[in-house]
Amino acid sequence: MAFADPKEQLEVIKRGTEAIIPEEELLLKLEASKENDRPLKVKAGFDPTSPDLHLGHGIILKKLRDFQALGHEVLFLIGDFTAYIGDPSGRSETRPAISREEIIKNSRTYERQVFKVLDKKKTQILSNSRWLSNLGSEELLGLTSLVNVSRILDRDDFSKRYKEGISISLREFIYPLVQAYDSVQMHCDVELGGTDQTFNILLGRDFQRHYGQSPQVGVFLPILEGTDGVKKMSKSLGNYIGLDESPQDIYGKVMSISDELMWRYYLLLSARDEKEIRNLKTGHPMDAKKALAREIVSWLHDSQSALEATRDFETKFSRRSFPEDTKEKIYTARSRKVVDLVLDVSDSVNTKGQAKRIISQGGLVINGEKYTDPNSEFPESTALELKIGKKEFLRVAIKEAS
RNA sequence: GGGGAGGUGGCUGAGUGGACAAAAGCAGCAGACUGUAAAUCUGCCGGCGAAAGCCUACGUAGGUUCGAAUCCUGCCCUCCCCA
Numbered sequence: 438m439a440f441a442d443p444k445e446q447l448e449v450i451k452r453g454t455e456a457i458i459p460e461e462e463l464l465l466k467l468e469a470s471k472e473n474d475r476p477l478k479v480k481a482g483f484d485p486t487s488p489d490l491h492l493g494h495g496i497i498l499k500k501l502r503d504f505q506a507l508g509h510e511v512l513f514l515i516g517d518f519t520a521y522i523g524d525p526s527g528r529s530e531t532r533p534a535i536s537r538e539e540i541i542k543n544s545r546t547y548e549r550q551v552f553k554v555l556d557k558k559k560t561q562i563l564s565n566s567r568w569l570s571n572l573g574s575e576e577l578l579g580l581t582s583l584v585n586v587s588r589i590l591d592r593d594d595f596s597k598r599y600k601e602g603i604s605i606s607l608r609e610f611i612y613p614l615v616q617a618y619d620s621v622q623m624h625c626d627v628e629l630g631g632t633d634q635t636f637n638i639l640l641g642r643d644f645q646r647h648y649g650q651s652p653q654v655g656v657f658l659p660i661l662e663g664t665d666g667v668k669k670m671s672k673s674l675g676n677y678i679g680l681d682e683s684p685q686d687i688y689g690k691v692m693s694i695s696d697e698l699m700w701r702y703y704l705l706l707s708a709r710d711e712k713e714i715r716n717l718k719t720g721h722p723m724d725a726k727k728a729l730a731r732e733i734v735s736w737l738h739d740s741q742s743a744l745e746a747t748r749d750f751e752t753k754f755s756r757r758s759f760p761e762d763t764k765e766k767i768y769t770a771r772s773r774k775v776v777d778l779v780l781d782v783s784d785s786v787n788t789k790g791q792a793k794r795i796i797s798q799g800g801l802v803i804n805g806e807k808y809t810d811p812n813s814e815f816p817e818s819t820a821l822e823l824k825i826g827k828k829e830f831l832r833v834a835i836k837e838a839s
Numbered sequence: 840g841g842g843g844a845g846g847u848g849g850c851u852g853a854g855u856g857g858a859c860a861a862a863a864g865c866a867g868c869a870g871a872c873u874g875u876a877a878a879u880c881u882g883c884c885g886g887c888g889a890a891a892g893c894c895u896a897c898g899u900a901g902g903u904u905c906g907a908a909u910c911c912u913g914c915c916c917u918c919c920c921c922a
Contacts, residue, residue: 602918665866666877675849675866695877723874730875754875791868794883798869812889826869 440474443467446507453705454500455632456657458639463654466626470509479504480625480653482514482565482616484524485543486535490550491677492733493661493670496705497629498554500658504627505559512623513551513562515544518569519616525609527594527633527669550680553737568622569615580614583647584640589613592636617641625653632657633669661705664690666698684734688746689828691730692754696722699729707732753830759822765832775801776811782833783825800826 440446446467450457457463470477481497483490490498501511516524520540523532548562589610590596598605613636620628620641628638635657642652660669663676670677678690694702699722703714707729717725727747735743749760766782779792779801786792793811795801801808802824803815815821815835823831 604917689875692875693877696874697877699876721874723876726875750875785868788886789888790884790886795869798882799871800869 440467440471440476440508443471449503449507450500450656452503453496453658454656455659456655458635458655458657460654462652463627463656466651466654470626477504477509477626478512478624479509479627479629480512480514480620480623481629482516482519482619483547484516484520485540485547486520486523486532487672488543488546489672489677489679489681490547491670491672491679492702492706493631493663493677495554495680495737496658496661497631498551499706500629500656502554502556505556509559509627511555511560512625513555513560514619514623515547515562515564516616516619517541517544517564518566519612519619522608522612522615524612524616524637525594525605526612526637529594529598530603531606531609546681553680563623565615565619565622569618572615572618577611580618580644581611583644584614586610613637613640614644617644620653621645621648621650624650626651627654627656629656629658631660633660659705662698662701664694664698666695678733680737684738684742684746685749687734687737688730688743688750691733692726692750694726696726699726702733703729754827759824760830763822763830763832765834767834767836769836773814774812775803775808775815778815778833779823779825782823782831783829785829786825795826 443464447460447464450463466477469475479501481501483494501513505511517540520535520543521537523535525532544564551560551562590599595605595609616637617640620638621644625641625645628641630638635655638653638655638657642655645652662668663670663674664678665674665676668674668676678687682690691702700714700718703709703717703725707714709717709732717728727750730750731743731747734746745762749762752758752760768778768782771777771781775796776789776792779786779796780789783792786795796811797809799807799809804818804822808815819835821833821835823829823833825831
């Protein structure tokens with residue numbers, strides 16, 4: 438296929454990135470690629486430490502997608518071996534160990550989620566255990582001699598931990614080395630990652646050079662803040678929006694971010710150009726937020742689901758009435774108390790204490806009526822509409838216990 | 840190898856024999872307010888129980904005691920200093 442003009446390609450690639458190191462080299466690579474009619478190999482690696490990818494990963498996937506649209510080849514690396522080591526990047530403590538089974542399970546879910554964004558035909562999925570689990574100690578030692586301790590301690594996250602007297606395990610020092618070694622094995626031209634990956638990705642350049650390869654170019658993307666607006670989006674902080682979540686959940690979570698954060702999300706996740714965004718800023722913030730939520734849902738699902746999620750949200754919150762596609766549940770009445778009803782039927786309530794708390798604080802509405810006494814009885818009807826807290830809506834069919 | 844300091848609820852962190860299901864802050868949840876939010880305010884925030892109360896929990900395993908997060912011993916883990 439014919440590649441576009443390298444300079445134009447570079448412009449597309451640059452959009453939304455934080456840094457390209459070194460930029461001139463990328464241009465050279467793009468030129469060579471066009472000349473030889475050979476696509477660039479673009480790497481991005483994710484460690485399957487949790488079953489869900491989120492919008493933070495989404496930013497990187499989007500950029501990979503850009504590369505694909507320009508005709509390049511994406512090597513999507515599942516860090517099933519590196520997950521086992523635990524990436525210390527940006528961490529203030531050692532990652533908890535994760536079991537093999539979990540890693541395998543998570544890897545599978547990644548493959549599915551990734552293709553919500555990437556073009557299957559231009560993507561190769563690789564696992565680094567393929568070469569890392571057979572890496573001999575001799576070779577590993579060879580890698581360790583390529584890096585100086587002082588250089589590794591220069592890293593912000595390490596030096597901070599060191600100064601604060603927080604433990605650093607030797608295995609964490611190994612992590613950047615094997616990530617860099619991945620690039621050697623994969624012969625990458627480009628590696629994408631968040632800015633927290635700077636050290637690891639640049640180390641890949643040194644390693645490739647050492648192995649006689651032309652060093653990869655690092656393309657760095659901004660780190661997305663989580664829904665709390667302060668910390669980086671991550672599963673362990675619980676402030677994430679998963680790529681795999683339902684349209685309703687994604688929509689709702691986007692709507693729950695602050696106005697300020699919304700503009701950051703626009704910048705990093707929306708396809709809209711600056712002019713459009715500026716235009717939205719003059720309107721009502723809620724409309725802008727709805728537009729963003731809708732855009733993100735249609736990106737991860739489709740426009741039909743986005744429309745439905747919009748409607749659902751409006752009935753639920755703006756009009757505070759019952760959504761159409763409410764979950765239906767059957768409750769086999771072991772008692773007539775509302776606490777038991779809530780406990781058995783709700784997905785979000787797990788203990789009786791929690792059920793009592795929600796009820797006594799006014800979070801339970803049955804058929805439009807508030808129930809504040811946990812021990813009161815629900816009405817004698819075979820079908821009830823429950824609202825539990827602000828987010829959970831249920832239609833419950835009552836079945837008498839036999 | 841030697842010496843010292845520690846390990847408390849999701850997190851930070853107080854508590855040094857009974858008043859401790861354990862201060863305070865953060866996070867979370869509910870309510871009010873609103874433009875969905877955010878911010879703010881109010882309340883809740885181990886489990887079971889209508890309640891009285893019971894059970895589980897202060898790294899882990901034992902012990903002392905009428906009574907232990909608090910004292911003793913072994914073990915595990917972390918940090919600092921020296922070698």
